[in-house]
Amino acid sequence: MLKRATSLVLSLVSAIAFMVPEAIAMEIGVSPPRFEIKMDGKTKSQSIKIVNMSSEPVEMQAYVRNWTLNENNQIEEISSTEQSLDQWIVFTPSRFTIPPRGTQNVRFAIRPKVKPAAGEHRAIIYLEEVPSANAGSQAVKAVGRVGVAVYAYSGDVKRVATINSINVDAKSTAVQAKFDVSNTGNAHVRLKGQYAIWRAANYPGLKATQAIPKDKSKLPANVISVGDLDFAPILPAMRRQLTLPIKQKLPPGNYVLDINGDLSGVPIDQGIKFTVPVANTSPVTPRK
Template sequence: MNLLPASRLPASRLTAALLTAALGLAALLPGTAFAQGFAAYISPPRFEVQADAGKPLRQVLEIQHVGQQKGNYRVYTADWTFNADNAVSFSTELAPDSCRPWVALERRELSIEPGARYRFRFEISPPAGTPPRECRFALMVEGLDPAKVQGAISFPVGGRIGVIVYAAIGGAAPQLAISTLQVSPVNGQPTATLDVRNTGNAHGRLEGFVNGTDAAGARFEMAPADLPILPGETRRIALIPVAENGQTVPDIRFPLQVKGSLEWGANRLPLDARFAP
């Protein structure tokens, strides 16, 4: 089966503004979307793959339709930006230096029976001679079925979800370093945060656990928020207490002392710091 150049697909009708906002962070985290006119599990939640210039790389996205009626979907690509407030913005307009022209999709639209799964193929073909860089784009899965709301009044409601694809070409890799430490408000609560700079040519993520001790002597493990740090940017990453055995996340009484090492890939970032508002 021939794949279709993604750059030739028609621009989507971006009809579900509220759902799109709610699904912005879901594009970077595990992907599941439910809405009137749209009910699907998307797997995997994101792609992080290695690619070589001049060689096509084929991948598969699985879509499971969980609605009670046959589901109709449109699949297309989009460029995206990750804003300072950690919200994701999608655009069907080609961004400068977009790699979406390298992407081919299996088809434009598909129908899936209730409870069925569809393995959707796409291909990334970096041109020969492409220097090391990261190709980033979103695969958008949009529901096409209208839904009735508010009694007998019918509105076209098209939910959508974006699956982010990161393809590191020619060995592109991140280079992360902690620049500053501070206490910042996160969801209205004072939170230990790290400003992390990426001077590499691919995105990276902080991982691992560190030990925290607060002013009351409470001890707990902490982990960095699972957010991407894109090349050339500095991202504020929260250190979050880890709740054990389903317990609620403990409240922190500052000042907070944190010790341990965080990781990105095979690299370690030692951390021995005091956080105070």
């Protein structure tokens, strides 16, 4: 738990489950991490399973919020509208206690109050720890919460996105690739797949490369590094910069960033050349 020298603080120990298979906080496991639901008049109720993995009981409360992603791809809560999904979600229970090693299901359903506009509607169902009533005013206490993203779709859903550019910044202390992506559709898109770093002199070209099996114990010759592309979603009518840090330290030289990915159904196959320069170091002048 995070510590705060205050009486009671809300801490966003919030695993808004965009990319992880299971969101965990406060020794609480939540599954599934997100929902994608078609609103067709036959929508069934859904269930979130919450597991208390600790040896103590935990009291929790559930509530729903409208949200978006800011320019830094961080979640921001925003005001509700008549078309926002948070206005249409009903759930039970809203407050509950889970015994040690126990489980609890929170069930919810979508009941639109107006005719949904075509496309995507979003909400977050937060599951938040309720602080103990026995905590004194001087107690050091943090409150955690975990959020489950809910996407609901109505009518003609269009996922239309474009990669405007992919650039590699190799001049800073850490090499990173930046993807400039625009979404002109009415539902979110995701860029997924795999990247590989090749030595430029031995790069066989786009048509000769493909995704490298994850269970491969040894990388192919002249492949320096391999990793996954798994970014936050790009929401409708947004243009965002997605940053991919290259964790492996690359010595000076010429390389190719080979992309074998998928942008919500559209194959992405690109090779971006870049050079890691020799570090510029200035001689140290001795102190007199």
